[in-house]
Amino acid sequence: MTDFDTGVLADHQIRALIDAGHVQAPAFETGQIQPASLDLRLGDVAYRVRASFLPGKTRSVADRLADFTMHEVPLTGGAVLEKGCVYVVPLRESLSLPAGMTAAASAKSSIGRLDLLTRIITDRGTEFDRVPAGYDGPLYVEICPRSFSVVAQPGQMLNQIIFRNGQTRMSDDDLRALHAASPIVDCDPVISDGLGFSVDLRPDSGTRVGYRAKPHTGVVDLSRLAHYDPRDYWEEVHTDSGWIILDPGAFYILVSRESIAIPPMQAAEMAPYIAMVGEFRVHYAGFFDPGFGWAAAGGTGSRGVLEVRCHEAPFVLEHGQTVGRLVYEHMSSHPQALYGQDIKSNYQGQGLKLSKHFRT
Template sequence: MANPNLELFPDTEAKSTGVMAAQQIKNAIDQGYVLPDRPIEPVQLQPSSLDLRLGTRAYRVRAGFLPGPKSTVLACLEQQGDDVVELDLSSPQIFERDHVYIVPLMERMRLPKKVSGKANPKSSTGRLDIFTRLITDYGMEFDRVPEAYIGPLYAEISPRSFSVRVHHGATLNQLRFVVGSPSPSDRSIRDLHKSQGLVYANDGIVIDANVDKGLTLSIDLELGNDSGPVGYIARSTSAVIDISKTNHYETEKFWKSIERPMDGRIIIEPNHFYILASKELVRIPPDYAAEMIAFDPVIGEFRAHYAGFFDPGFGDGNIQGVRAVLEVRAHYVPFSLQHGQIVARMIYERMMQVPDRLYGRELGSSYYNQGLTLSKHFVRGL
């Protein structure tokens, strides 16, 4: 296959390595690096990623897996025998809470050398506590498409808090295309904050950045003057959420609000799911993309985020910065969080080009001006 840098990126201003922008992803699709079962729809193209669609089949399995270097995903499914139940997604199907499903996606890959991919759940997927990971044939790690990979893609899906109704064509995860091996560093993040500003206070004033193996973010649990809740905890319910419906479900049926604590502390319990927010307001400059590290045992035995991608232009509005919404689960034991405690890290990666569409109102982004916001499936303002 021809050199992707020459074919895809004729613009001399494009960087030789980095994350592909929307217009470059479109060019890659046109040149056959993505082979979809149905034509790619414009709504799938995000500023720095491509939404991936569920195919017409799904397999309920006893346990998730990685195929390893000598096997395909379908061969692994065959080995599970009677433990596999096939579902037809050409009509809506319910994915039950605490079950695992493997779904072939509509998009296949035919990547050239120097081009790889990495995936993450979409924001709405994470805020519904739907554990979603990408798998490839012969794959040895989740959410990674190796350089020059040719073959199908699969999603491993496991709803954790709520059973959900899904159908073919639904998008639960997204894929970034990376050219070369750009290596973000703490020094580059510090320099970027100094020149452009990455974190802000509530009044939109830039604040000092704590950079240690990425830009660190802390939790907002302050009483202050804000009368709204500090977060939400998922209720135990047998109700089903149809992921195709937006602004539809009443918040109170699925979530219990967490009032702001007098002492700036809350305890998160194992086997419960929390929606919280960062203390800092975050900004992603137009020529950068960011990814939040989902789990870091150094800062606590909990997972702080499912949906790790932050698009170029996030928080880049009239008032600089937007809170990062955190999807939190304690792993083993109850864990006490206090206001200002570090809970996550963000890595900034250079875009190859500034995207021709940026995150925000004009793109129709669901969370462009978010505070503490639940997924788009719930009625806003409740």
């Protein structure tokens, strides 16, 4: 196959991977390849399982499904995946990675904003959403609706995968140099093991700072865009004090105080939750494509939408409190298409925004 420079593979390099047989599927669709990632599609059946699982170093996902499956749910024509239940769905794509190349997966932005926990699992896997170098085998997605039951169909794209050739992560010194050359945030950057970001609880106008998922709602059909009235699914969160109290078990949509930019030769991933910052988790949609925020509003960046779930104890969240960090990575090549310029991008230039399934 073609040799790639070190970095996250760009769109044209992902096409080369497909052409060389390292990513297989019955057919690929137009728009499935993003600037630095590949969208993954659901297969035809979901397996309702007793519990979330990882197969472990010696077993396949099929082995574990034989142990834990309660019943099969055909997805053709649409099927309800119920809130609080766990499902495993074989994906249409499979991998045969070259030696030295790894892959990582994440929920797509709209899926994270629905509080829909989706994680990729592989044969002999010991981590969610991580594919080891040289992996040869099928891909599956675990789906656990947390706030809303959903209607899913074959072919829908809930997750995305990136391909890393070698060590791609930027050092803090590299990140400071990048910011000096092409600003990646609209304020003085907080750089420590990545770019820190904080929560905005003092909006420029009004008192609305977020949304909280209602506990009892109807289903969300994943195929219906700009369809649902937000008031049927969400409560607005208001404050004029610069702080809110997160309730245990509740799910919130908030927004970052900073506007973030991802230049064309970088990609970024939201780092995993760190317990030291408080009793909550900022989670789900992890990847930021090259071009995110880079040309929005004259280059001043786009806000990051935060998907927040509180843990065991009520927690006071203050304006400007650090809630996470972005880890920037080198691209292997300049993408042929950039997020927000050359492809349809629902969240370029965004502020506080629900998923694309809801009317504005």
